[in-house]
Amino acid sequence: MNGMWQVGVVRWVSLMLLWVALIGTHSAALLVGAIAAALATWVSLKLLPPDRSGLRLLALMGLLPRFLWQSLKAGWDVARRALDPRLPIAPGFVTFTCPYRGVHARDTFAAISSLLPGTVPCGESEDGLEIHCLDVGQPVVAQLTDEAQRMAHALGEDGHG
Amino acid sequence: MSLLIDAWTVLAVFSGVFFFLAGTVGLLRFPDALTRLHALTKADNLGLGLIVFGLLPQAVDVWMALKLIVIWLLVLIAGAVVSQRVARVARAQESGQ
Numbered sequence: 001m002n003g004m005w006q007v008g009v010v011r012w013v014s015l016m017l018l019w020v021a022l023i024g025t026h027s028a029a030l031l032v033g034a035i036a037a038a039l040a041t042w043v044s045l046k047l048l049p050p051d052r053s054g055l056r057l058l059a060l061m062g063l064l065p066r067f068l069w070q071s072l073k074a075g076w077d078v079a080r081r082a083l084d085p086r087l088p089i090a091p092g093f094v095t096f097t098c099p100y101r102g103v104h105a106r107d108t109f110a111a112i113s114s115l116l117p118g119t120v121p122c123g124e125s126e127d128g129l130e131i132h133c134l135d136v137g138q139p140v141v142a143q144l145t146d147e148a149q150r151m152a153h154a155l156g157e158d159g160h161g
Numbered sequence: 162m163s164l165l166i167d168a169w170t171v172l173a174v175f176s177g178v179f180f181f182l183a184g185t186v187g188l189l190r191f192p193d194a195l196t197r198l199h200a201l202t203k204a205d206n207l208g209l210g211l212i213v214f215g216l217l218p219q220a221v222d223v224w225m226a227l228k229l230i231v232i233w234l235l236v237l238i239a240g241a242v243v244s245q246r247v248a249r250v251a252r253a254q255e256s257g258q
């Protein structure tokens with residue numbers, strides 16, 4: 001229970017910092033922020049209890065440069081296809097068997113993969129993640145497998161469970 | 162020096178606007194809800210990112226810069242979460258028809 005309080009306080013302080021960065025430090029705004037941050041902390045402790053998730057925030061931050069690069073490629077890819085008079089798209093679905101065991105890791109991966117070039121996850125089947133692709137001619141599954149390997153450590157999926 | 166910074170701002174913001182335009186063209190030209198989601202999420206994320214990077218050197222203080230980055234991150238996170246939720250609904254409706 002003690003650990004729960006500690007994590008709660010850390011999360012509340014982080015959310016307050018976010019609030020101050022966005023809204024500023026007027027006293028009335030701080031009061032609203034304190035209440036909003038408390039509610040958000042409560043929800044976050046319900047949805048993401050401290051002991052269940054193996055997310056490593058620092059490792060995830062380490063992936064940021066690559067992530068920005070992918071975002072650049074993704075935007076460029078879509079812009080190029082949208083503006084090409086021939087509209088070179090070949091939309092379709094592929095199923096990607098996510099190698100992660102943890103539910104949080106899988107969800108986080110799905111969210112991140114929606115920012116990668118050419119892919120938007122659109123559901124789950126027994127075989128894995130259903131991915132909608134802008135161009136099924138691209139090696140989508142190979143790309144996702146590669147990303148999943150790179151992210152395994154940051155998402156707490158490297159071997160221990 | 163300030164001329165260089167202003168040139169960077171103009172260049173980056175215009176590039177950002179280009180990607181917003183391309184995303185909107187995709188929204189109009191792509192054939193269905195799922196492909197349009199690609200256009201909106203990917204192109205607009207990049208467009209907003211470029212505009213934020215362009216405006217960063219114009220920020221009057223660190224808080225303003227932080228605010229710009231936080232806004233961009235919040236849009237990224239919201240886009241990542243919401244786009245796959247919308248995609249699930251679109252997929253379910255498609256297979257239901």
